[in-house]
Amino acid sequence: MKLVLPAILQGVDDSAWRTKQGSIELLGTMAYLAPKQLSTSLPTVVPILGKTLSDPHPKVQASAKKALEEVRCQSVRICLFIKYASSQGLNTSCPE
Numbered sequence: 787m788k789l790v791l792p793a794i795l796q797g798v799d800d801s802a803w804r805t806k807q808g809s810i811e812l813l814g815t816m817a818y819l820a821p822k823q824l825s826t827s828l829p830t831v832v833p834i835l836g837k838t839l840s841d842p843h844p845k846v847q848a849s850a851k852k853a854l855e856e857v858r859c860q861s862v863r864i865c866l867f868i869k870y871a872s873s874q875g876l877n878t879s880c881p882e
Contacts, residue, residue, distance in 0.1 A: 787816075787823040791831075798834055803843040810838060810846065814853030821860035832857060 794816075797809030813831060816824050824831065835857070838850035 787820065787827070791827055795830070795834060798838060803841075803846050806838065806841065807843070807846050807849045810835065810849040810853050814849070814856040817853065817857040817860045824857075825861070828857065828861070 794809050794812055797805050798813070800806050800809070813824075813835065832854070835850050835854050839847055839854075841847050841850065
């Protein structure tokens with residue numbers, strides 16, 4: 787994840803809308819497929835995705851919205867799992 791994420795974030799800043807859209811979609815897919823790995827990078831990823839919501843291209847905006855929804859969904863699932871594990875006596879914490 788640490789090797790791939792900088793290249794993906796660079797793609798989000800690209801001037802070509804298709805590159806930007808593809809990078810954003812990849813971040814959403816990563817949130818779905820590897821939520822635990824991506825969770826450590828959320829403080830970096832979420833603000834960048836938030837900025838792309840105001841991109842001039844509507845397809846980039848739509849991809850950003852979908853990716854943020856996926857990140858939120860997976861974050862809630864992780865949080866629920868942590869709370870469940872905590873109720874079972876495991877020492878865990880849920881990020882705010």
